[in-house]
Amino acid sequence: METLKVDVGHARYPITIGPALLARRDLLDAQIAGEAVLIVSNSVVAPLYAARLRSGLAGRRVADCILEDGEQYKTLQAAGRVFDALVAHRLNRDATVLALGGGVVGDIAGFAAACYQRGVAYAQFPTTLLAQVDSSVGGKTGVNHPGGKNLIGAFYQPVAVIADTDTLATLPDRELRAGLAEVIKYGLVCDPPLFAWLESNASQLLARDAAALTHAIARSCAIKASIVGRDEREHGVRAILNFGHTFGHAIEAATDYREYLHGEAVALGMLMATDFSNRIGLIERSVVERVRALLTLAGLPTVPPRIGRTRALELMQMDKKVLAGAVRLILLERLGSAIVTSDYAAGALEATLTEYLE
Amino acid sequence: METLKVDVGHARYPITIGPALLARRDLLDAQIAGEAVLIVSNSVVAPLYAARLRSGLAGRRVADCILEDGEQYKTLQAAGRVFDALVAHRLNRDATVLALGGGVVGDIAGFAAACYQRGVAYAQFPTTLLAQVDSSVGGKTGVNHPGGKNLIGAFYQPVAVIADTDTLATLPDRELRAGLAEVIKYGLVCDPPLFAWLESNASQLLARDAAALTHAIARSCAIKASIVGRDEREHGVRAILNFGHTFGHAIEAATDYREYLHGEAVALGMLMATDFSNRIGLIERSVVERVRALLTLAGLPTVPPRIGRTRALELMQMDKKVLAGAVRLILLERLGSAIVTSDYAAGALEATLTEYLE
Numbered sequence: 210m211e212t213l214k215v216d217v218g219h220a221r222y223p224i225t226i227g228p229a230l231l232a233r234r235d236l237l238d239a240q241i242a243g244e245a246v247l248i249v250s251n252s253v254v255a256p257l258y259a260a261r262l263r264s265g266l267a268g269r270r271v272a273d274c275i276l277e278d279g280e281q282y283k284t285l286q287a288a289g290r291v292f293d294a295l296v297a298h299r300l301n302r303d304a305t306v307l308a309l310g311g312g313v314v315g316d317i318a319g320f321a322a323a324c325y326q327r328g329v330a331y332a333q334f335p336t337t338l339l340a341q342v343d344s345s346v347g348g349k350t351g352v353n354h355p356g357g358k359n360l361i362g363a364f365y366q367p368v369a370v371i372a373d374t375d376t377l378a379t380l381p382d383r384e385l386r387a388g389l390a391e392v393i394k395y396g397l398v399c400d401p402p403l404f405a406w407l408e409s410n411a412s413q414l415l416a417r418d419a420a421a422l423t424h425a426i427a428r429s430c431a432i433k434a435s436i437v438g439r440d441e442r443e444h445g446v447r448a449i450l451n452f453g454h455t456f457g458h459a460i461e462a463a464t465d466y467r468e469y470l471h472g473e474a475v476a477l478g479m480l481m482a483t484d485f486s487n488r489i490g491l492i493e494r495s496v497v498e499r500v501r502a503l504l505t506l507a508g509l510p511t512v513p514p515r516i517g518r519t520r521a522l523e524l525m526q527m528d529k530k531v532l533a534g535a536v537r538l539i540l541l542e543r544l545g546s547a548i549v550t551s552d553y554a555a556g557a558l559e560a561t562l563t564e565y566l567e
Numbered sequence: 568m569e570t571l572k573v574d575v576g577h578a579r580y581p582i583t584i585g586p587a588l589l590a591r592r593d594l595l596d597a598q599i600a601g602e603a604v605l606i607v608s609n610s611v612v613a614p615l616y617a618a619r620l621r622s623g624l625a626g627r628r629v630a631d632c633i634l635e636d637g638e639q640y641k642t643l644q645a646a647g648r649v650f651d652a653l654v655a656h657r658l659n660r661d662a663t664v665l666a667l668g669g670g671v672v673g674d675i676a677g678f679a680a681a682c683y684q685r686g687v688a689y690a691q692f693p694t695t696l697l698a699q700v701d702s703s704v705g706g707k708t709g710v711n712h713p714g715g716k717n718l719i720g721a722f723y724q725p726v727a728v729i730a731d732t733d734t735l736a737t738l739p740d741r742e743l744r745a746g747l748a749e750v751i752k753y754g755l756v757c758d759p760p761l762f763a764w765l766e767s768n769a770s771q772l773l774a775r776d777a778a779a780l781t782h783a784i785a786r787s788c789a790i791k792a793s794i795v796g797r798d799e800r801e802h803g804v805r806a807i808l809n810f811g812h813t814f815g816h817a818i819e820a821a822t823d824y825r826e827y828l829h830g831e832a833v834a835l836g837m838l839m840a841t842d843f844s845n846r847i848g849l850i851e852r853s854v855v856e857r858v859r860a861l862l863t864l865a866g867l868p869t870v871p872p873r874i875g876r877t878r879a880l881e882l883m884q885m886d887k888k889v890l891a892g893a894v895r896l897i898l899l900e901r902l903g904s905a906i907v908t909s910d911y912a913a914g915a916l917e918a919t920l921t922e923y924l925e
Binding site: 285349354359 | 707
């Protein structure tokens with residue numbers, strides 16, 4: 210078991226990573242105050258793990274709210290269902306919302322907790338690798354709008370993140386690999402030793418070796434906690450965690466969010482962002498080849514769909530991270546160090562888009 | 568024109584009070600950044616004042632979202648309509664939401680601004696006396712749930728409050744009087760000179776004398792700004808602003824929110840809270856009579872409906888300000904000084920409820 214701390218100034222909370230944590234009543238008693246809780250989960254995860262979590266909550270008043278599974282249900286209406294459950298069970302300001310599931314469940318439940326009675330406590334129990342290394346940490350909560358992803362939300366920190374690695378046992382291989390994309394990202398933007406460790410240990414991770422998974426998750430959370438502690442609201446350094454996401458977002462949007470898991474699109478986006486960083490002279494060609502090789506080793510895609518450079522550029526400009534028309538990109542200045550810039554030759558961007566997307 | 572400042576530490580903003588402010592382009596340019604704005608208003612206020620505000624916004628990109636008028640429309644769905652408008656007009660993080668209307672419009676628009684892209688700027692243009700002296704200041708935003716008022720919301724401060732007293736010209740008399748109830752409240756809980764001034768100037772206020780209204784609004788806002796500056800999230804002193812509200816809430820709820828305006832119910836509640844403060848020996852009987860006399864002078868009700876003490880107590884206990892069964896009440900320890908307590912003889916509370924409600 211590994212324990213880390215997040216400290217954003219106005220809020221501090223522990224992240225605990227390891228096996229058999231869901232039913233650990235001592236841990237839950239120490240980290241979750243309040244006698245009444247609402248478990249928010251979905252129809253796939255709840256049958257697998259809700260009973261385990263309930264056993265860790267013995268002695269408390271426990272209600273639940275089971276949402277439908279899938280990104281298409283990450284809506285304001287789903288948040289409304291959580292409000293309905295909180296009201297129906299007469300939960301008050303002392304209640305704690307427990308998000309048991311992947312990123313979708315965590316985002317909805319966190320947003321509902323942020324708004325219910327202008328803010329009640331919530332804790333994250335992430336059950337996917339992606340949620341354990343990324344979305345459960347840092348307090349970005351929210352739901353999608355038909356006009357765009359995560360357009361409605363709040364910055365709202367949990368009181369605890371408890372990542373039980375046993376829950377990864379039932380995670381489909383494809384989702385495990387997609388989660389690895391974000392781990393690779395942390396190595397690329399700020400941790401060369403992690404990148405090198407991944408080059409040596411990708412196969413152990415894919416084989417779900419417990420020690421390897423715990424190390425990868427703990428290292429990822431430590432990096433995210435440190436960055437979020439310095440820049441909760443993404444006014445500065447937190448933006449580097451979007452490495453690969455602007456290209457990836459264009460690929461996801463152009464394929465209607467149906468063909469690629471988020472992590473797969475990010476993998477493709479990271480490769481393109483690395484290629485572009487090389488093209489404008491920031492890094493050596495060898496870095497691009499190491500990225501491609503590691504993505505391949507991790508079973509992630511390296512050949513993007515032919516969505517066309519014009520459509521891609523349009524989608525990148527629509528992305529909400531774009532200010533006043535200039536596409537701000539996260540680029541590598543070396544392996545392990547990222548910069549945010551909109552100062553580059555437009556021709557170079559076109560060249561990368563042409564090579565990968567035409 | 569009077570200008571005040573609110574300072575809650577992480578946010579500071581001006582409150583400007585006076586005639587002919589809506590069309591004051593210099594003022595708006597100074598206080599509202601961003602080229603693109605969304606005016607959120609309702610079907611009663613927009614035809615009266617939206618054009619005036621638009622003239623003050625000349626040169627900007629202005630869109631609007633006109634909601635239905637009435638507390639029954641203060642719903643998550645209404646906030647959803649504001650999100651739809653923000654997305655439809657492709658407004659981004661630099662946009663500012665402008666709430667033009669009473670408390671309902673301000674609460675919905677403020678909540679939508681708090682959530683859109685995890686927070687965009689908003690400014691309050693309150694057009695009712697109640698909103699000008701109370702709800703537009705202090706950052707409580709939110710919507711109702713069928714299970715209770717303001718159950719969904721956020722603490723989120725505006726970038727400016729601009730109270731154009733000219734908009735009170737079209738306010739129905741009954742709503743003007745209801746707004747005065749909150750002004751009287753400020754006198755009672757922390758400003759004896761204001762209370763005495765109201766005793767001498769109630770008729771000027773009811774006659775809509777511009778100087779008298781500006782004074783009453785400015786003094787109310789100064790008090791609220793000072794209290795909110797010390798306790799934004801109502802962990803302590805801010806609770807005294809709920810004076811009369813626990814009794815008033817029971818009256819509103821027992822009459823299905825149909826018979827009394829909020830300020831009218833608060834007037835009745837303040838009288839009962841004052842009576843109760845006297846009954847347990849905190850204040851002289853003469854204070855109760857001064858309160859009754861001032862409410863009468865202001866044209867506010869002083870005889871509550873016969874809702875019964877049992878039902879009232881039940882509703883007071885359901886109120887979300889009640890912790891673990893004990894009804895916390897805001898009481899007067901003298902005119903101009905309030906305390907929060909749940910330490911009193913239950914019999915005394917029953918006596919007040921019996922005298923006023925049976």
